[in-house]
Structures are given as C-alpha cells and as structure tokens.
Amino acid sequence: MIYVNNNNEFHLTTANTSYIIKVLESNHLSHLYYGRKIRNRDDFSNLYHNYVTPVGNETNYSKKHEHYSLNTTTLELSTYGKSDYREPSLHIEFSDNSRVSDFLFHSYNIYEGKKDIEGLPHTFQNEDTVTSLEIKLYDQVMDVYVLLQYSVFYDRDVITRSIKIINGESGRIKIVKAMSLNIDFDNCDYDLITLEGKWIREKHIQKQRLNKGVYYINSKKFTSSSDLNPFMCLSETDTTEDYGSCYGFSLLYSGNHQGLAEVSPHNQTRVQMGINPFDFSWLLDKKEEFQTPEVIMTYSNNGIGGMSRNFHDVINHNLIPVRWQFRKRPLLANSWEAAYFDFNEKKLLRLAKTAKELGMELFVLDDGWFKGRNDDTTSLGDWVEDRKKLPNGLEGLSNKINEMGLGFGLWVEPEMISQESDLYKRHPSWAIKLENREPSFGRNQLMLDMSNPNVINYLYKQLSSVFRRGKVKYVKWDMNRCVTDVYSSYLPKHRQKELAHRYMLGLYDLLNRLKTDFEDILFESCASGGNRYDLGMLYYMPQTWASDNTDPGERMNIQYGSSLIYPLSTLGAHVGSNPSHQVLRQNSIESRFNVACFGLLGYELNLNNLSNFEKKAIKKQVEFYKKHRKLLQYGTFYRIKSPFETNYAIWMVVSKDKEEAIVGYYQKLQESNKSLETIKLKGLEEQYMYHLESRAQFMNIERFGELINDYVPFNVKTNGVRGIIHKTVSDNYMYKNDVQKVDEYGDSLMYAGLKPLQQFNGAGFGDQVRYIGDFGSRIYYLKKVEVMEE
Numbered sequence: 001m002i003y004v005n006n007n008n009e010f011h012l013t014t015a016n017t018s019y020i021i022k023v024l025e026s027n028h029l030s031h032l033y034y035g036r037k038i039r040n041r042d043d044f045s046n047l048y049h050n051y052v053t054p055v056g057n058e059t060n061y062s063k064k065h066e067h068y069s070l071n072t073t074t075l076e077l078s079t080y081g082k083s084d085y086r087e088p089s090l091h092i093e094f095s096d097n098s099r100v101s102d103f104l105f106h107s108y109n110i111y112e113g114k115k116d117i118e119g120l121p122h123t124f125q126n127e128d129t130v131t132s133l134e135i136k137l138y139d140q141v142m143d144v145y146v147l148l149q150y151s152v153f154y155d156r157d158v159i160t161r162s163i164k165i166i167n168g169e170s171g172r173i174k175i176v177k178a179m180s181l182n183i184d185f186d187n188c189d190y191d192l193i194t195l196e197g198k199w200i201r202e203k204h205i206q207k208q209r210l211n212k213g214v215y216y217i218n219s220k221k222f223t224s225s226s227d228l229n230p231f232m233c234l235s236e237t238d239t240t241e242d243y244g245s246c247y248g249f250s251l252l253y254s255g256n257h258q259g260l261a262e263v264s265p266h267n268q269t270r271v272q273m274g275i276n277p278f279d280f281s282w283l284l285d286k287k288e289e290f291q292t293p294e295v296i297m298t299y300s301n302n303g304i305g306g307m308s309r310n311f312h313d314v315i316n317h318n319l320i321p322v323r324w325q326f327r328k329r330p331l332l333a334n335s336w337e338a339a340y341f342d343f344n345e346k347k348l349l350r351l352a353k354t355a356k357e358l359g360m361e362l363f364v365l366d367d368g369w370f371k372g373r374n375d376d377t378t379s380l381g382d383w384v385e386d387r388k389k390l391p392n393g394l395e396g397l398s399n400k401i402n403e404m405g406l407g408f409g410l411w412v413e414p415e416m417i418s419q420e421s422d423l424y425k426r427h428p429s430w431a432i433k434l435e436n437r438e439p440s441f442g443r444n445q446l447m448l449d450m451s452n453p454n455v456i457n458y459l460y461k462q463l464s465s466v467f468r469r470g471k472v473k474y475v476k477w478d479m480n481r482c483v484t485d486v487y488s489s490y491l492p493k494h495r496q497k498e499l500a501h502r503y504m505l506g507l508y509d510l511l512n513r514l515k516t517d518f519e520d521i522l523f524e525s526c527a528s529g530g531n532r533y534d535l536g537m538l539y540y541m542p543q544t545w546a547s548d549n550t551d552p553g554e555r556m557n558i559q560y561g562s563s564l565i566y567p568l569s570t571l572g573a574h575v576g577s578n579p580s581h582q583v584l585r586q587n588s589i590e591s592r593f594n595v596a597c598f599g600l601l602g603y604e605l606n607l608n609n610l611s612n613f614e615k616k617a618i619k620k621q622v623e624f625y626k627k628h629r630k631l632l633q634y635g636t637f638y639r640i641k642s643p644f645e646t647n648y649a650i651w652m653v654v655s656k657d658k659e660e661a662i663v664g665y666y667q668k669l670q671e672s673n674k675s676l677e678t679i680k681l682k683g684l685e686e687q688y689m690y691h692l693e694s695r696a697q698f699m700n701i702e703r704f705g706e707l708i709n710d711y712v713p714f715n716v717k718t719n720g721v722r723g724i725i726h727k728t729v730s731d732n733y734m735y736k737n738d739v740q741k742v743d744e745y746g747d748s749l750m751y752a753g754l755k756p757l758q759q760f761n762g763a764g765f766g767d768q769v770r771y772i773g774d775f776g777s778r779i780y781y782l783k784k785v786e787v788m789e790e
C-alpha cells in the first residue's frame with residue numbers, strides 16, 4: 001500500500017512496516033523514516049529534522065535555502081558537489097568533464113504489481129499484493145533523469161529498490177558509480193552484521209559496532225564471492241535473535257558488488273548497496289538508459305530471526321522460479337567425492353545401483369565426463385563426452401541410469417576455458433586476458449568473456465545439445481575461479497570498465513534462455529561451493545551448493561550463517577565421506593545426516609565402500625528424510641543456539657500449520673560432567689499438545705572402545721587393536737541410541753523448555769543417557785496430538 005499526501009510525501013506500507021519519503025522545499029528527496037509501522041497521516045513534516053541555524057563550517061546548498069546543507073539531510077539519492085560530503089550513491093562524469101550533479105523531484109507514478117527488470121534478476125508479484133512507486137528526478141543543468149524504483153511486497157514486509165539513469169539529449173555521459181540503494185538513518189546506534197568467509201568456510205557471522213567512518217563489504221572477483229556476501233543487517237544495539245529492531249539488505253546480483261555503512265559526523269547512518277564502483281564505468285549516449293540491480297530490504301521488530309524469515313518468505317514466493325516453488329526436491333547421489341576424476345561407465349553404474357538400493361532418486365555425474373578431462377588442467381569449453389570413459393556417451397549412460405529408476409544429473413562449468421582445449425585453439429580471444437601479459441590462473445583455467453555474444457551463443461548451443469542428449473533432469477552449474485587480467489578482446493577500448501557488469505549481463509542472458517527452454521531441469525548453482533550463493537543466482541537456479549565442506553562440524557556453522565538470509569529450500573547439503581575430505585575429522589554417519597537433512601539432501605561419498613552399519617543407517621535416514629521432506633525443505637526456520645557464540649548449534653523447522661516440527665541439536669566438543677540442559681523451542685502453537693520423539697539413530701559400538709563389554713550382551717576382546725570380532729560386531733550391530741518421548745503443550749515447550757535426556761557423564765550408562773560426544777547430534781520430531789476436550 002502506498003499513500004501520497006498533499007505535501008508530496010510518500011508513505012510505503014507493508015503489513016508491519018512503514019517507509020516514508022518527502023519531497024523537500026528544495027525539491028530534494030529526503031528519507032524520513034523506515035521501521036515499525038506507524039499510522040498514516042496527511043502530513044509527516046514532524047518527522048523531518050534538520051538544522052535551522054548555521055552548523056559550523058557546513059556549506060549551504062544555496063543562498064535561497066539558508067543554513068540548509070545536504071550534508072545533514074537524510075536522502076534517498078546522494079550525489080557529490082552540492083554540499084553532501086558523505087559517500088555519493090550516484091556519480092557521473094559529463095562530456096564537459098564536470099562531475100557535479102543535482103537531482104530534483106520531477107514527477108512520480110504509482111501502479112499495482114511490479115514490472116520485470118529486463119536482463120537482470122528480479123523479484124516478482126506472485127498471487128500477492130505488490131504496489132510500485134517510481135519517482136523521477138531530474139538534473140536540469142545536465143539533462144539527465146534518475147528513476148527511483150520501489151516495489152512494496154505488502155505481505156512479506158519487504159520493499160525492493162533499484163534505480164534507472166536516463167540520459168537526455170545533451171550528449172554522452174559516463175556513470176562511474178550507481179548504487180541501487182541509498183538510505184540515511186537519522187541516528188547511529190547500530191551494529192552491523194555481515195557474512196564473511198572463504199572456501200570451505202563460508203557464511204560465518206560477524207557483528208561489529210558501527211562507529212564514525214565508512215565500513216565496506218565488496219567483491220572484485222566477478223562473483224559475489226564468499227569473502228563478503230552481498231548482505232548487510234543493521235541491528236539496534238540491544239536487538240537479539242528474537243527481540244528488537246533490525247534491517248536486512250541484500251543485492252540481487254552475482255558479480256562485483258559493494259555495500260557500505262557510513263556514520264557521519266552528525267550521527268546519521270548511510271547505507272548503500274549496488275554494483276562495485278571499483279574499476280567500473282558505463283557510457284550512456286543520448287537517450288540511453290542504465291538499469292541497476294535490485295536490492296531487497298526488510299525490517300523486523302522480531303529480532304534477527306524475524307528478518308531471516310522475511311527473507312526466506314520473499315525468496316520462496318517472489319524470487320525463485322515459480323515452477324520450483326514448494327516443489328519436492330530430489331534426494332541425490334553425487335559422484336564427486338565418490339570417484340573424483342577416476343571413473344568409467346561401469347563404476348558409475350555400480351554407484352548408481354547402490355544409490356538406488358539406498359533409496360536415492362537422482363544420480364549426478366560431476367566433473368570429469370567430457371573429452372580428455374582427467375584432472376583439472378584441461379578440456380573446459382569442450383562440452384562433448386569422453387568416449388574412453390563413456391563409450392556409450394551421455395545418452396547411453398543416462399538411459400541405463402533411468403532404467404534403474406533414477407533421474408540423471410550433470411555437472412558443467414560453462415563460464416570457463418582451459419588453455420588445453422579445442423575451444424581455446426579455435427578462439428583464444430574468447431578468454432579474459434591481456435595480449436601483452438602472461439595470464440594468471442585459478443585452478444589452471446581461464447574465464448570466458450561472457451560480454452561477448454558469440455560466447456553466449458556458443459555455450460547455449462553446446463549446453464542445449466548436452467542437456468538433450470543426456471535427458472538431463474538436474475544441472476550443477478559450477479564456477480571455480482575468480483577473475484584476473486581483466487580485459488575483453490570483444491569490447492572497444494573505451495568500454496573496458498564495463499566488462500565486469502557486461503559479464504554478468506551475458507551470464508544472466510544465457511541462464512534466462514536455458515531456464516526458459518529447459519524449464520523441467522532443476523539447476524543448482526555452485527562456485528567452489530558457496531562462492532556465488534546470492535539472490536541473483538537464485539532467480540535462475542532455485543538451489544545452491546552451499547559449501548564444498550561436508551564435515552558436519554563445519555557445516556553447522558556454514559548452514560547456520562547461510563540461514564540468516566537463505567531458506568532451506570535453496571541450500572544444497574550432502575552427507576560426505578569419513579573422515580571428512582576437507583578437515584580429516586572423523587564423524588558418525590548420523591551426525592553427517594543430521595546436519596545435511598536441514599536442506600536439500602544428497603549423498604556424496606563412495607557408496608560402494610560403506611560398512612553394513614552405514615548402509616543400514618543410511619536407509620533409515622533416507623526413509624526419515626522422504627517422510628519429512630516438505631518440512632525439512634520448506635518449514636519455517638528458527639535458530640535457537642548459535643555455534644558462533646556457544647558450543648552448540650540448535651535450530652528447528654515448523655510446518656505452516658504448526659502441527660509438526662523438527663529440531664536439530666548439534667554439539668561441538670563433549671564437556672566433562674555435562675550439566676543438565678533446557679532447550680526453549682520456538683514457533684509452536686501454544687495450545688497444541690505435541691508428541692516429541694527423538695529420531696531413532698544408531699551408534700557404532702566401536703565408539704565405546706574397551707567399554708563395549710558394558711553394553712553388548714556378549715564378550716568382545718578389543719585389546720586396543722580392532723580384532724575380527726570387534727570389526728564384525730561394530731560393522732553389523734546397530735546399537736540404538738536413547739529415544740526420548742515427551743507429550744507436552746506448545747507453551748510449555750517454548751517457555752519452560754524441553755528437558756533433553758542427560759548426557760553421558762563418565763559414570764553411568766543406560767538407555768536414558770545421551771551419548772553425544774564430539775560433534776554428536778540429535779534430531780527431535782514433534783507432532784500435534786489430539787487431546788480430548790474435558
């Protein structure tokens with residue numbers, strides 16, 4: 001809902017939030033308020049706050065507007081050169097070499113629904129209430145317009161914003177900075193929460209107090225990157241997971257981005273997000289337009305958790321392809337950690353057969369299937385199958401896999417080119433590199449120049465043919481290096497600084513064509529794990545491989561951090577090998593599952609190397625996952641304990657009707673003589689009586705070492721060495737862990753809390769003791785039970 005009142009004030013309202021903009025006397029557009037919903041009024045002048053006497057040495061905007069400085073005005077668009085000294089959100093160089101601009105209110109337009117943003121990922125209306133506002137600003141001197149585009153997603157408590165720059169008749173202009181969002185808060189009492197990371201350690205939460213100065217997050221890598229995800233949360237200093245105010249901002253973009261938070265000398269806080277202005281410029285000729293990507297913003301007064309749920313909602317309803325929304329995602333087996341590059345058709349079919357026996361639904365052939373690809377030094381760009389490994393081609397393999405009753409999925413890394421490839425021999429100029437320098441490498445490969453339409457057309461042709469030949473049902477789209485030697489042989493010299501953004505436009509164009517033509521293919525995006533886990537990619541591909549790290553101890557951090565913004569329906573999570581290939585940690589098969597099942601489950605380990613114990617455990621896991629898949633992929637997510645602050649990660653999902661829930665409980669290190677615990681559950685219905693039961697899981701009795709004889713009804717000699725009996729027993733004997741059952745009301749479970757069974761404390765044993773250990777875990781399932789009225 002958008003109100004416009006007499007004084008040219010715009011009040012954008014969602015179910016629980018208000019966003020208010022005012023056209024000032026000077027015709028600048030001022031930001032008055034964003035936060036918890038306030039009633040609409042005809043006049044919001046009381047919210048406008050500025051100095052009326054001189055403020056020291058601040059400059060005045062003009063003689064006419066005495067003591068009015070843009071430097072102390074909260075703005076919706078900021079430029080340089082007319083008294084604002086904070087970071088400008090828009091900076092343009094004009095043909096006369098001047099760089100000053102001043103955009104004043106021109107007109108506005110309100111309409112129901114939302115227009116598509118051509119060429120870029122965007123949110124869309126989807127059987128819900130969306131209203132849009134466009135405010136046009138004009139710089140009369142330079143004859144340039146700026147369109148501020150807002151869309152209000154009423155039911156989601158989300159507002160999106162982007163800008164469009166429209167050149168007039170006067171001549172060519174050069175945009176050197178065009179941030180999608182500029183918002184100035186009138187105070188500075190905020191913490192800034194961001195997601196930092198690196199390979200196999202993505203999405204770690206960091207929080208810092210905002211002080212005077214400018215704090216940036218950004219990427220210069222041609223991916224959004226796991227270094228600093230394009231996400232910022234501004235939270236009031238007393239905000240917690242469940243209480244208090246916070247704002248979330250995220251950019252729908254997968255390339256070089258920048259976000260900043262600036263606290264000014266006058267204690268105002270500016271937030272911006274957009275394309276990274278570093279090494280960027282864009283030429284606009286007369287009448288041409290430039291569209292920036294979109295930012296999603298949301299406000300919650302239910303703490304960080306509320307903000308996350310708003311993001312989850314808008315992503316699930318208004319961003320990922322409609323075809324995949326709330327659709328059951330397949331349980332898959334992936335060949336990467338099972339075989340790496342070392343496979344042939346026979347080996348793959350053996351893996352697929354076991355996958356089928358264990359209950360999986362899709363078999364994904366990862367890297368190594370195309371011509372000459374036996375390690376990571378060759379062949380990228382030559383998207384034809386390696387006949388030595390696959391004598392019957394993709395078609396033959398896929399047919400056999402389909403006959404087993406499994407779907408067939410395939411890995412590709414289209415944006416890359418190996419120097420040792422037929423493609424490079426034919427088109428060396430298609431690689432991003434400079435003529436006069438030896439290129440730098442990432443994983444032995446170069447990047448294709450996605451700004452070149454010939455590259456896009458080539459990839460479209462090759463990939464369409466591969467997808468058809470292989471009757472492909474799922475694609476893992478990888479991207480394994482970051483850019484260097486930034487230069488395009490395709491673009492003219494004076495447009496070289498457009499390359500980073502044109503790369504993204506080329507990629508998005510390709511993805512759009514493939515998404516449209518292959519709407520039945522489920523695409524999962526990946527960039528060495530989570531190096532491009534962003535809202536831009538999710539518009540084309542509904543899921544992302546969150547990290548190459550499948551170690552549950554590391555994954556609990558990564559998945560917890562990812563959940564700040566990304567819903568479980570987008571998060572690829574696999575059970576990996578033991579010990580973990582990433583950290584060499586030993587982990588039980590149950591803990592690997594217990595973490596991975598909160599997301600889109602797959603198994604990525606050599607299924608033909610499993611013990612009987614593991615196979616039996618996996619069968620049960622698969623049964624559990626299939627039974628509760630909807631809840632685990634689409635339930636409402638609540639965080640209970642943070643692994644960044646405690647020895648635990650605890651989280652839960654609750655069904656929309658609140659009749660079912662699943663709790664995940666993960667421990668890092670075993671404490672000795674562990675105290676009793678209470679877990680306050682969330683999101684349940686107070687009046688409902690629930691039956692809670694821990695998922696029956698199994699422990700390998702090997703874990704007991706010599707103490708084994710206290711548990712099993714027969715005598716096993718261990719002598720420190722794993723003898724044949726010990727081995728046989730531990731591989732086959734499914735020691736059933738504690739099972740806790742509780743019948744309790746929702747209010748009691750949330751406010752008094754669940755009292756989980758005591759942990760093993762070094763002295764007593766029994767079936768009422770939880771043997772958790774290092775990186776151990778439990779899952780609890782809750783279901784509403786009918787209670788007879790008295």
Ligand code: GLA
Nearest residue numbers: 336366367526527528529548
């Ligand atoms: C990247 C991906 C992995 C795997 C390999 C294959 O590292 O993140 O999951 O697909 O590439 O080379």
